[in-house]
Amino acid sequence: MxxxxxxxxxxxxxxxxxxxxxxxxxxxxxxxxxxxxxxxxxxxxxxxxxxxxxxxxxxxxxxxxxxxxxxxxxxxxxxxxxxQLWPADRKARAHARSVCAEMHSGFGALRSHFPMNIEASLPHVGADVLRTQPEVVRDVERIVEMWTELLVQHGGPFLFGEFSVADAFYAPVVTRLRTYGVPVLEAVNGYIDRMLQLPAMQAWTKDALAEQDFLDFDEPYRTARA
The missing domain is CATH 3.40.30.10 (Glutaredoxin)
Known part of the structure; x- marks a missing residue:
């Protein structure tokens, strides 16, 4: 393939x-x-x-x-x-599909104001966005609420216990929260750490950092870092 x-x-x-x-x-x-x-x-x-x-x-x-x-x-x-890319339990599988669909079609404000940019560290941009964009705050609150409930319900270490499609779908959000220094609950920070420590995630991050290929739409963020 x-x-x-x-x-x-x-x-x-x-x-x-x-x-x-x-x-x-x-x-x-x-x-x-x-x-x-x-x-x-x-x-x-x-x-x-x-x-x-x-x-x-x-x-x-x-x-x-x-x-x-x-x-x-x-x-x-x-x-x-x-x-076993989806949870084995039928109800958990349906729930996982629901949260994936929510990610797939929602969180437009977070996507727009916090574009994925792995090589960057922009906590000042994140703080400004959270102060001025209530739609982004609502998106972050919903994601934190969702992750917290799933981690408690399924006991971790990932959203539905074992790593699944749901974790892959929220992996870009994991990077966004770190790039923009978004403050979250300790349990959610633990989940973010576990995701970023996955060998596959580390391999992707290593390649992303090596690219040094800054696209035009990143100009405002590069200016913010200067």
């Missing part, structure tokens, strides 16, 4: 299936493209030859092309049932 991804420093959508597959030991070939939102770019042209969306991530398995993170996760769970 081939997994098409974008820049590891910025591409939150790419991180999810990459982390899921790497942590689970599912073999794949990584094909990384430099992110671009411009029609006619190499990024768009390459991806649109494979799928109509022209976006990452994109999974190619022989003649089959699967796009969108949820679809990729479901395909992998069906193809590799022994990997």
């Amino acid at each position: 081939q997994l098409y991804i974008g820049n590891k420093n910025y591409s939150s959508w790419s991180l999810r299936p990459w982390l899921l597959m790497t942590h689970a030991g599912i073999p794949f070939e990584e094909i990384k493209l430099r992110l671009s939102f411009t029609e006619g770019s190499e990024f768009k042209n390459t991806l649109k030859k494979l799928a109509p969306t022209g976006k990452v991530p994109l999974l190619v398995d022989g003649g089959l092309v699967v796009w969108d993170t949820l679809a990729i996760a479901e395909y992998l769970a069906e193809k590799f049932p022994s990997k």
